[in-house]
Amino acid sequence: MRVKMEFCEKCGGLIDITGDKAKCVSCGHTLKRRPSLKTSEKVSEKTEIAVVEDKKENVHPVVPAKCPKCKHNEAYFWTQQTRSSDESETKFYKCTKCGHAWRVYR
DSSP states (O other): OOOOOOBOTTTOOBEEEETTEEEETTTOOEEOOOOOOOTTSOOOOOOOOOOOOOOOSOOSOEEEOOOTTTOOSEEEEEEEOOSOTTSOOEEEEEETTTOOEEEEEO
């Protein structure tokens, strides 16, 4: 179900639409109503989705961190909230050489 909302052109308030009448609930300004669609009419809706292929493998910053697998000294870095909001976030690392990923809890 789609709900259509209209706003007053004078004050920006919400428009109350009752039948063919449209009136602003804030300032009382009345609008001329154009005929609405009947409920039996179908609205055709076309949606286009743009597909963007990113050639970059990773967009996370590179930081000095020692990989526990290959001992390389650089890794991608990001954080994510994995537990409740009152606990600190989890740091994730991914080695730039071998791709091994690991996490560090604070």
